[in-house]
Amino acid sequence: MGLTFKTTQLQAYFVCGSQDVPGRDLVMVVKNAIAAGITAFQFRDKGAGSQLTAAQRLVTARQLRTMCQAAQIPFIVDDDVELALAVAADGIHVGQSDEQIQRVVQQVQGQLFIGYSCSNLAEITAANQIVGIDYYGSGPVFQTGSKADASPVIGLDGLTQLVAAAKRPVVAIGGITESQLTPIRQTGAAGSAVISMIAQSTDLKRTVKAMRQA
């Protein structure tokens, strides 16, 4: 069993895969983000833009896992239970169209904590009934260029509604920029999960500090 889930881990949650940093070294990107103080990292390597083979993905996941462990922040794998278990990750994150959530709960219970994507009230209400989920990821709050098949934008009002209905902490995701961090925290969300804001930041220390302070 790795790190146990804590709500504060959702404050400055970085999501990234090779498709998000073309031509750059993902391991270095994550290393710098960890040095800047991110509170969680999710390895989400998928889609047409992924530059890694399955074998490279495993090697990379092991490296990232080790780095997160040294920094005592959770290493979370997106949508791949087998990979998450192979590298003894701390958590797994699954979406509505990924492996069935009940099946994931059975497969990983006692080994990994679980994040689940919920983008509307019906999904939150259904998820509230399922035992074993630790947090929800909700969005896209704003337009995102990082996910081709993202569900409709929910806005700050939509996020507020979901947070109110959720029986678990919610991390906001999708198109989040620094100027939106405070409005997001005012919805009651536990933090923000971002790809571009960190991957494209020109001042990582400032960006991550803003996430932690919001």
Ligand code: TZP
């Ligand atoms: N799920 C919903 S939006 C999104 C994911 C993985 C992408 C978030 O990326 P960005 O660059 O922070 O908008």
Ligand code: MG
């Ligand atoms: Mg998914």
